[in-house]
Amino acid sequence: xxxxxxxxxxxxxxxxxxxxxxxxxxxxxxxxxxxxxxxxxxxxxxxxxxxxxxxxxxxxxxxxxxxxxxxxxxxxxxxxxxxxxxxxxxxxxxxxxxxxxxxxxxxxxxxxxxxxxxxxxxxxxxxxxxxxxxxxxxxxxxxxxxxxxxxxxxxxxxxxxxxxxxxxxxxxxxxxxxxxxxxxxxxxxxxxxxxxxxxxxxxxxxxxxxxxxxxxxxxxxxxxxxxxxxxxxxxxxxxxxxxxxxxxxxxxxxxxxxxxxxxxxxxxxxxxxxxxxxxxxxxxxxxxxxxxxxxxxxxxxxxxxxxxxxxxxxxxxxxxxxxxxxxxxxxxxxxxxxxxxxxxxxxxxxxxxxxxxxxxxxxxxxxxxxxxxxxxxxxxxxxxxxxxxxxxxxxxxxxxxxxxxxxxxxxxxxxxxxxxxxxxxxxxxxxxxxxxxxxxxxxxxxxxxxxxxxxxxxxxxxxxxxxxxxxxxxxxxxxxxxxxxxxxxxxxxxxxxxxxxxxxxxxxxxxxxxxxxxxxxxxxxxxxxxxxxxxxxxxxxxxxxxxxxxxxxxxxxxxxxxxxxxxxxxxxxxxxxxxxxxxxxxxxxxxxxxxxxxxxxxxxxxxxxxxxxxxxxxxxxxxxxxxxxxxxxxxxxxxxxxxxxxxxxxxxxxxxxxxxxxxxxxxxxxxxxxxxxxxxxxxxxxxxxxxxxxxxxxxxxxxxxxxxxxxxxxxxxxxxxxxxxxxxxxxxxxxxxxxx
Amino acid sequence: xxxxxxxxxxxxxxxxxxxxxxxxxxxxxxxxxxxxxxxxxxxxxxxxxxxxxxxxxxxxxxxxxxxxxxxxxxxxxxxxxxxxxxxxxxxxxxxxxxxxxxxxxxxxxxxxxxxxxxxxxxxxxxxxxxxxxxxxxxxxxxxxxxxxxxxxxxxxxxxxxxxxxxxxxxxxxxxxxxxxxxxxxxxxxxxxxxxxxxxxxxxxxxxxxxxxxxxxxxxxxxxxxxxxxxxxxxxxx
Numbered sequence: 001x002x003x004x005x006x007x008x009x010x011x012x013x014x015x016x017x018x019x020x021x022x023x024x025x026x027x028x029x030x031x032x033x034x035x036x037x038x039x040x041x042x043x044x045x046x047x048x049x050x051x052x053x054x055x056x057x058x059x060x061x062x063x064x065x066x067x068x069x070x071x072x073x074x075x076x077x078x079x080x081x082x083x084x085x086x087x088x089x090x091x092x093x094x095x096x097x098x099x100x101x102x103x104x105x106x107x108x109x110x111x112x113x114x115x116x117x118x119x120x121x122x123x124x125x126x127x128x129x130x131x132x133x134x135x136x137x138x139x140x141x142x143x144x145x146x147x148x149x150x151x152x153x154x155x156x157x158x159x160x161x162x163x164x165x166x167x168x169x170x171x172x173x174x175x176x177x178x179x180x181x182x183x184x185x186x187x188x189x190x191x192x193x194x195x196x197x198x199x200x201x202x203x204x205x206x207x208x209x210x211x212x213x214x215x216x217x218x219x220x221x222x223x224x225x226x227x228x229x230x231x232x233x234x235x236x237x238x239x240x241x242x243x244x245x246x247x248x249x250x251x252x253x254x255x256x257x258x259x260x261x262x263x264x265x266x267x268x269x270x271x272x273x274x275x276x277x278x279x280x281x282x283x284x285x286x287x288x289x290x291x292x293x294x295x296x297x298x299x300x301x302x303x304x305x306x307x308x309x310x311x312x313x314x315x316x317x318x319x320x321x322x323x324x325x326x327x328x329x330x331x332x333x334x335x336x337x338x339x340x341x342x343x344x345x346x347x348x349x350x351x352x353x354x355x356x357x358x359x360x361x362x363x364x365x366x367x368x369x370x371x372x373x374x375x376x377x378x379x380x381x382x383x384x385x386x387x388x389x390x391x392x393x394x395x396x397x398x399x400x401x402x403x404x405x406x407x408x409x410x411x412x413x414x415x416x417x418x419x420x421x422x423x424x425x426x427x428x429x430x431x432x433x434x435x436x437x438x439x440x441x442x443x444x445x446x447x448x449x450x451x452x453x454x455x456x457x458x459x460x461x462x463x464x465x466x467x468x469x470x471x472x473x474x475x476x477x478x479x480x481x482x483x484x485x486x487x488x489x490x491x492x493x494x495x496x497x498x499x500x501x502x503x504x505x506x507x508x509x510x511x512x513x514x515x516x517x518x519x520x521x522x523x524x525x526x527x528x529x530x531x532x533x534x535x536x537x538x539x540x541x542x543x544x545x546x547x548x549x550x551x552x553x554x555x556x557x558x559x560x561x562x563x564x565x566x567x568x569x570x571x572x573x574x575x576x577x578x579x580x581x582x583x584x585x586x587x588x589x590x591x592x593x594x595x596x597x598x599x600x601x602x603x604x605x606x607x608x609x610x611x612x613x614x615x616x617x618x619x620x621x622x623x624x625x626x627x628x629x630x631x632x633x634x635x636x637x638x639x640x641x642x643x644x645x646x647x648x649x650x651x652x653x654x655x656x657x658x659x660x661x662x663x664x665x666x667x668x669x670x671x672x673x674x675x676x677x678x679x680x681x682x683x684x685x686x687x688x689x690x691x692x693x694x695x696x697x698x699x700x701x702x703x704x705x706x707x708x709x710x711x712x713x714x715x716x717x718x719x720x721x722x723x724x725x726x727x728x729x730x731x732x733x734x735x736x737x738x739x740x
Numbered sequence: 741x742x743x744x745x746x747x748x749x750x751x752x753x754x755x756x757x758x759x760x761x762x763x764x765x766x767x768x769x770x771x772x773x774x775x776x777x778x779x780x781x782x783x784x785x786x787x788x789x790x791x792x793x794x795x796x797x798x799x800x801x802x803x804x805x806x807x808x809x810x811x812x813x814x815x816x817x818x819x820x821x822x823x824x825x826x827x828x829x830x831x832x833x834x835x836x837x838x839x840x841x842x843x844x845x846x847x848x849x850x851x852x853x854x855x856x857x858x859x860x861x862x863x864x865x866x867x868x869x870x871x872x873x874x875x876x877x878x879x880x881x882x883x884x885x886x887x888x889x890x891x892x893x894x895x896x897x898x899x900x901x902x903x904x905x906x907x908x909x910x911x912x913x914x915x916x917x918x919x920x921x922x923x924x925x926x927x928x929x930x931x932x933x934x935x936x937x938x939x940x941x942x943x944x945x946x947x948x949x950x951x952x953x954x955x956x957x958x959x960x961x962x963x964x965x966x967x968x969x970x971x972x973x974x975x976x977x
Contacts (some may be wrong), residue, residue: 123805150880154850159791161752244795245750424850429789433757444803445951447759541861560951 005036005306015051016043022373024133027161029368037305037362038335038352041369044219044272045279045311048536052370054502054532058515060464068491070191074284076117076268077187078530079194080492082556084449089123092131092184092457092496092552094535099181100241103148107181108156108242112314114185115160116268119251120317122258123415126430127444128157130167130183131457131496131550135176137413137738142171143232146421146739147180153183154579159253164425165433165442167457169735170414170634172592174461177540182496182533184457184552188446195258197267198345199281199289199320204264206289206344207326208248209333210316212299216240217312218275223584246315247337253336254317259447260332262325263696267466269316275309275369277318278344279352283370290353291344293361305354305361320346382506387467391587391599398665399594402712403722409635409669410642412593416734417598419648438647439565440482440631443557452557454488460634461546463671465628467602468510471587472517474602474673478633479553479608480525484614485629485676486553487563493522495532495551500544502536510547511536518549524607525614527553564621564678566630567648571706573627573679575644577637578692578699579613580606581660583670589634590669603672612672617676618694625680625688632675638668638720641679645710646728653724655711664719668712679705741965743769744782746828748803753789753826753945760948761786765961774803778812784821784964785812787828789881799842799884800827804834814836821865821947821964822937828884829929829939838932838939839897840889846922850883854953855920855942857928858908861901864935869963875912876905876956878942880920885941887923887930897930905929905940 006012012022016039016461026034026042045564048054052400066073070087071079095110104725111128118125130153135142146169157164162185199206217240256382257263265285267277282289288402293308303311319340321329333340347353354362399405409415422437434452435443441456458479463471480490495518500507522529557563568575585591586600620626630642641654659666680688692699710727712720754771755871761769772785774792779785790791792803803809810832816822816837832838845851859867871877889897897903906926909918919926921941929940944957971977 151849158850158852158883159750159794243794245791245796248750248752248791259845423853426850426852426881428852428881428943428952429752429756431946431949432954434951447763633811 005304007641008033008036012516013039017047017129022046025373029450031287037309038364039277040306040310041362041364044275045369050272050276052534054375054377054508054536055511057376058512059202061515061519062529063519063522064528064530069528069530070194071530073531073686074615075196078492079121079496080530080554081191082083082451083200083541084451086446086449087189087192087194088186088453088554089121089189090098090116090184090186090494090552090554091117091531092494092550093533095181095183096178096495096498096535096538099149100179102143102239104152105241107149107152109240109314110181111153111156111588112242112244112247113161113270115184115247115271115702118185118187119188119254120195120197120266120268124191124255125162125187126432126606127186127455128162128164128183129455129457129552131459132165133175133180133548133562134171136143136171137174141176149181149257150424155712156242156244158426160248161429162690163426163429164428165444166437166455169418169421171285172432172461172546174546177543177697178538179647180498180545180548182550184494186453186455187555188503188671195263196282198265198285199287200264200682202287202346202348204323204340205321205326206346207319207321207329207339208296208343209319210338211243211246211313212297212339213308214313215303215307215311215464218307218310234655240312240314241413242314249336249338250315250317253333253338260328262322262328263319264322265320267318269318271312273309273311273317281318281320281368282346283366288347288349288366289344290347291367293342293354293356293577295341297339297341303463305356309354340500340687341652356520377502377508379509379512380505380507381509388599389601393591394483394599394663394666396595398663402664402668402719405594406638406642406720406722407726409550409593409639410727411730411734412589413735413738414589415635415639417732418735420736420739434560435486443486443488443563445560450559452560453484454483454555454557455552456482457550458482458550459548459550461548462592462598463602464514464547464549465598466587468513468547469517470602470605472514473521474605475549475551476518476521476525477605477673478631480527480550481614481631481676483553483555484617485566485631487618488555488557489529490525490555493527493529493551493553495529495549496540497534498545498548498550500539507544514547514549521607525611532568562622562624564626566643566707567628568644568652568654568679569627571652573681573705574685574701575654575656575679575703575705576678577675577702578616578678578697579675580609581696583636583666583672585666585670588669590665605673612695612697613674613676616697619693620688622677623691625684625691626678628679628682630677632677633690634671636671637677642710642727642731642739644677645724646731651708651724651728652705653707653709654703655707657713658719659704659714664714667714668719673738701716741767741783741784742781743767743784744772744779745769745786745788746774746808748771748774748792750788750794751788753943756898757788757818759788760945764948764958772808774806774808777807777868779811779820780817782820784823785815787822787831787958789826789828792827792831800830800834803831809835812840816937819936823866824939825943826941829941830884832937832939836885837937838930839893840887842884843886843888844884845886851920851922852879852881854879856910856918857905857942858912858971860906860912863902864904864931864938865964866960867904867963869959869966873912875908875910876959877954878947878957883957885921885923887927889924894924900933902930902933903927903930904938910961
C-alpha cells in the first residue's frame with residue numbers, strides 16, 4: 001500500500017469491526033477524528049479478542065486468589081507457588097479461527113503463542129497439552145482438519161523442544177464448521193524471578209526483539225471477533241506463519257537476557273502485535289511510550305504504519321530494558337542471531353506516540369486503548385432447551401447386546417486411544433515426564449526437589465449444552481479429579497471459554513451460567529483461576545459450536561514416588577468404586593453414539609462430596625494403598641473399567657458387579673461426577689477400608705482384577721462378558737482407523 | 741572423563757545430556773558453543789538431539805558445516821570419542837564423519853515412542869559393557885530417522901562390523917514390524933571404522949533413570965567410562 005492512507009469515516013470504522021457508538025466514543029475522547037493508524041489501534045484493541053468487552057463483567061465472578069497465587073489474571077500467564085522456591089506458570093489459549101482456515105499453521109502458531117506467554121514470564125516451558133474438538137468423521141473435512149492440526153502441533157512443539165504430555169480430542173457434529181484448538185502450556189520459574197509485562201521507568205529504552213515484521217496476521221484479532229460464513233477460506237492471509245526455530249532462539253535469548261537483570265518488563269507480541277504491547281505495557285505501569293516505527297525490523301517493503309502496528313508476525317517480543325544496559329542485551333540477542341532494536345522510550349506522558357521517520361502517525365492515551373467499553377448484553381435461556389431437558393433417555397430402547405454396545409463405545413473416536421496423535425509429539429524432552437500421555441493426568445517431576453506436577457485438561461460440550469452451570473462445574477471437577485487420581489493436590493486452574501456469538505442472548509446466557517458453574521466449583525475445591533482466554537464467535541453460517549469451557553488444572557504431588565496411573569497392574573487386586581451412585585444418560589457419549597441424541601438432564605453434582613472423594617483418592621494414593629485410580633468420565637463405569645483393563649502395558653481382566661436398580665444401559669454407560677475406580681492389593685484391603693471409613697464418602701467394592709475378559713454383572717445377570725483383545729482392538733483402532 | 745555437549749541454535753537435548761552426565765553419572769561436563777573450535781580439554785563430545793538451525797535445507801545439513809564440527813575431524817583423528825544421538829547422528833552423516841544419510845520416516849510422520857534395540861557389536865568403546873544380542877529399551881523422537889546407504893556402503897558397514905544397533909522386537913528379533921521409521925535393514929546406530937564415533941537415532945539420555953522407564957542408555961556411557969579405566973572397575977559398579 002502506498003500513497004495517502006484512506007480517509008477515516010464511520011463506514012470505515014464499521015468495516016474494521018467498531019460499532020457506531022464505539023466510534024462516537026473515540027471521537028469524543030480524542031476530540032478529533034482518529035488517523036487511519038489510530039483507527040487500526042482501536043479496532044484491534046477494542047476487539048472482543050483483545051478487550052473481552054462482552055465477557056469481562058462475568059469473568060470478575062471467578063475466584064482468583066489463594067495463598068499460593070503469585071500472579072493472577074491480567075498478565076501473560078498466571079503463576080502459583082509450588083514450594084522449594086519454585087513457581088509453576090501456566091495458561092490455556094485458543095487458536096480456533098486460524099485453525100479452521102489453515103489447520104497446520106493455525107494450530108502451530110497456537111502452540112507458539114502460548115509458549116511465548118509462558119517464557120515472557122521468565123519460565124522455561126516444560127509441558128504442552130492440547131484440547132481439540134472436531135466434527136464427526138462422516139464429515140469429509142474432519143480427517144484433513146485432524147491431520148493438519150496434529151501435524152501443526154507436532155511440527156511446532158517438537159522443533160521448539162517442549163514435550164506434549166496430555167490433552168484430549170473429542171468429536172461432535174457441532175464442531176464441523178468450527179473446530180477447537182486449545183493449547184495449554186506449563187512452565188517453571190524461580191518464584192522470585194517472575195517477569196511482568198510492564199513498561200516501568202521513564203526514559204528506559206524499548207527494544208523490539210525476535211523475528212522481523214511482515215504483513216502476515218494483520219486483522220487476526222478482528223478475525224477472531226467475528227463469525228464465519230462460506231467465504232472463510234478467503235481469510236487465509238490473516239493466518240500467521242510460524243517459525244519454531246526462531247521461537248527456540250527467542251526462548252534461550254530471553255531467558256539469558258532476564259538473568260542479567262537488565263530486563264525491566266517484557267510482553268509477547270501476540271494478538272494485535274506491536275499495537276497491543278505498546279499500549280498495554282505502559283497502561284499497566286501508568287506510563288507512556290514513544291516509538292519510531294521505521295526502526296522496526298521488517299521483512300517486506302513499503303509497510304505502512306498501520307501494517308507495522310497491527311502485524312501479527314510470530315516470534316516477536318517487546319522488551320523494556322534498564323537504561324544504560326542496552327549493550328548487554330544487544331550482545332545476548334546477537335549471540336542467538338536475533339534482531340534486538342531499540343525502537344523507543346518509556347515516557348511519562350500516558351500516551352502512545354507512534355512515529356514514522358519522525359512524523360507522528362498515532363498519538364492516543366494508553367488508558368483509552370486499554371480500557372475498551374464493557375458490555376452487559378442481554379441473556380436469555382435458549383428456547384429449545386426445555387424440550388431437550390424434558391426428553392427422558394430411558395424411553396429409548398435398550399441395546400440388544402451390552403457387550404457389543406460397550407465395544408461400540410470403546411471404538412468411539414472420542415473415547416478411543418489417541419496414540420495416533422500422541423506418537424507424533426515429543427513427550428519426553430526435558431527429562432521430566434514421569435507419566436506419559438494416556439493416563440488421567442500427565443505427571444512431570446520438578447528436578448532438584450521431591451515434588452512433581454500433575455496436569456489435566458477437560459471439558460464436555462454436551463454437558464454444558466444441556467446445563468451450562470452444572471456442566472461447567474463438572475468440567476472443573478473432572479480436571480481436578482484427574483489430577484487427584486494421580487495423587488496430586490490441585491493448586492490452580494486456567495480456563496478457555498469457547499462459545500458462539502455473545503451478541504446472541506442464548507449464547508451469552510450459556511456463557512454467564514458456565515462462568516457461574518466454574519466459579520462455584522473452583523471455590524468449593526479451593527482452586528483459584530489464575531488466567532485464561534475467551535473465544536467467542538465460534539460459529540459458521542449461524543451454527544454455533546457446543547458451548548465448550550476447557551479447564552486446565554495443575555496439581556502438586558509432594559512425593560514423586562507416591563503416584564498412581566489409571567490402568568490395572570496385575571491380577572488379584574480388588575476393585576472399588578468411590579463416589580455417589582447417581583449417573584444419567586442425559587448428554588452422555590452413549591446416548592449420542594447409540595441413539596444420535598443430545599438430550600436429558602445431567603446427574604447431580606454435590607461439590608462437597610466431590611471434594612471429599614478427591615481428598616480420599618489423594619490420601620489413598622499417597623499412602624500407597626491403591627495400584628490404580630481412574631476417573632469415570634465419558635462412557636460411564638463400563639468404559640472406565642475397560643480402559644483400566646486395556647490402556648496399560650499388558651492386558652488385565654476384571655470381573656465386577658454393579659448392583660443398582662437402574663436400567664442396565666444407565667448403570668453401565670451413565671455419566672456422573674465424583675466417581676473414581678481404584679484397584680487395591682489384597683494385603684492393603686484393611687488399611688484401605690479404614691481410610692475410606694475415615695473419609696466418610698460413599699464407596700463400595702465392586703469386583704476384582706484377573707483373567708482375560710471384562711465381565712460386568714448385575715445380580716445373577718451377566719450384562720457384559722467380552723474378551724480383552726476385542727476391547728483393546730476397538731479402543732486402539734477407534735480413532736486411528738479413521739486416519740489410516 | 742571430560743564430556744562436552746555441543747549446543748547449536750535449535751538444539752534441545754543438550755540440557756538432558758548435561759543432566760545425565762553430571763547428575764546421574766557424576767562426571768565432569770560442559771557445554772560447547774557451535775562456534776567454538778577448541779576441544780582440547782575434552783575426552784568425549786556429545787552431539788545432542790534437536791533441530792539445529794531449524795533443520796533447514798536438510799536435517800543436520802547446516803550444523804554439519806559449523807566450526808565445532810570442522811574441529812571434530814581433528815578431535816576424532818586424535819582419538820577423541822564422539823556420540824551423536826538423533827539430530828547428532830544426522831549431523832555426523834551430513835559432515836561425512838559417518839556414511840549414509842537419514843531420510844524422512846517411511847510413515848511420513850514424526851515418531852516419539854519406545855523402541856527395542858538389539859546389540860550387534862560389543863567391541864566398540866560404547867558397547868563393550870554389553871552382551872552380543874542384548875536387547876536395550878530406548879525411546880526415539882524424530883521425523884527423519886530412516887537410515888539409508890548405497891549397497892557398497894552397506895556391504896562395507898557389515899564387513900567392518902560397524903552396525904552396532906538394529907531396531908528389534910522385545911526378544912531381539914529384527915522384524916519389519918519392529919522398524920519404526922523404515923531404516924535400511926533396521927539400522928538404528930553405527931560407528932566409524934575405529935569405533936570411536938557412534939551415531940544413533942534413539943535417545944540414550946532419555947533412558948538413564950529408572951523413574952523415567954529405562955536405564956539401558958546408561959550402559960553406553962558406562963561402557964565408554966570403562967574404556968578409560970584400566971582395570972574395567974567402572975563396569976562392575
